[in-house]
Amino acid sequence: MHTPTTRASGAHIEFYQKTGKIHPRTTAGRYNSLRRAMVWFSQLLFYGGAWLSWDGRQAFLFDIAERKFYLFGLVLWPQDALLAAVLLIIAATALFLVTAVAGRLFCGFACPQTVYTSIFRWVEARVEGDHIARLRLDEAPVSARKLRLKAAKHGAWLAIAAWTGITFVGYFTPIRELLWNLGPGDLGPWEGFWVFFYGAFTYLQAGFAREMVCLHMCPYSRFQGVMFDADTRTISYDARRGEPRGRRGAAKLAAATGGDAANPIARAGGDCVDCTLCVQVCPTGIDIRDGLQYQCINCGLCADACDDVMTRIGSSPGLIRMASESELAAPALPPASARARAWRSPRALTYVAGLVVFSVLGASMLVNRTPLIVDVLRDRSALLREGTDGNVENAYTLKLMNLLERPREFRVAVEGPAGVHIAGRDTFAVDGGSVLPVPITVASSAAAGLNGRQEIRFRITAVDEPALAVTEASSFLLP
Ligand code: SF4
Ligand code: SF4
Structure with missing residues (x-):
């Protein structure tokens, strides 16, 4: 491997310190058992989570085409981006808290790079033997045995990487459809690309890059020192x-x-x-x-x-x-007191406070989230229409978003100056989890004597639940 070097003031500096391939010796103990448990837990969650069903559809699904995120009974829409941001902030704050209290616990036990490297190393040890056998095999000249062992190892790695790629994409495209389409070769270009990309990424990162990712590529290892x-x-x-x-x-x-x-x-x-x-x-x-x-x-x-x-x-x-x-x-400080001190440090207390604040905020956003969102668009092609009887009409399009996963009926009413009313149909059925654009005509009779621009409000109510109502402001134009 080429090692870039330079000379400054007569000193010879190496930018990158070469290390050989690391074949760590296996060991047993409580940390190793905990690591194994975390690998099992995280991978059961990852590989198994894509196959869970809820109400006849995949329980965890980021449906990019429909722009919805399904999480068991909860469906998040693009309009819930703020809630998703709060969830991300909670996750980041929890990570900072763990780091402040117990160092790089995430890196050692839960980081995907660590987890997949552990799995790939486990396969390597099963195929090639312990760390001494692996070192000897690496140094041995090419032989039929060496080729056989290397082929078996890489075959197993590629199978795990391919399944990882399929599972990853299975969170964005229903995994059963994805597998069905793999067979006849009907995979869409984006799905095919991401299965290949994520599979190849796993194979290279866990099989070859390994600890180099932690040493030279991961930005978190560089800045987490500030949390200590x-x-x-x-x-x-x-x-x-x-x-x-x-x-x-x-x-x-x-x-x-x-x-x-x-x-x-x-x-x-x-x-x-x-x-x-x-x-x-x-x-x-x-x-x-x-x-x-x-x-x-x-x-x-x-x-x-x-x-x-x-x-x-x-x-x-x-x-x-x-x-x-x-x-x-x-x-002389007992470990229990040291643990308590770690949790009571100003830094840890700040993260705990942040975690509480954002958790309360997220919970209240979730509880107060209304399952109906309405957008009001004015008809820009004709601001107003005057009838022969002196009536004035304005046309609008209301986008009714039913966030529940069952069909509902909504009634549209208009509030504003006396004489302003909905002309025509005012009740609409919207399928579950869908958006329905509906044309609405608002009219004002000549007898109302209005003119200029009038402020109005659309009030949309669920027929089966009158307490569920959304009000949107708009304007009504008269000559
Ligand atoms: S005794 Fe413990 S700390 Fe010392 S070299 Fe052996 S394993 Fe490392
Ligand atoms: S990475 Fe750190 S904790 Fe893990 S074996 Fe090496 S020195 Fe020990």
């Missing part, structure tokens, strides 16, 4: 307890790492036996003992590996653990 403070709890190495590091004895070290008992013995004062297992299991290839680093995704695998080592050598676990800066500086 001394009480933010992240996966940390307890240097006070671990240093000075060093090997404790060949037998203990061998028992801890499964390594070679003939290693040199160097008794050291700290608990860290320098076995490097925490580095070997790290998916981003860093050494947590170097302190907080932006490359750390807070996955906790190093803590799992180190807990195992500590247990084997008879020390208490937690040399690497979730801890804040203030907790590490004051070892």
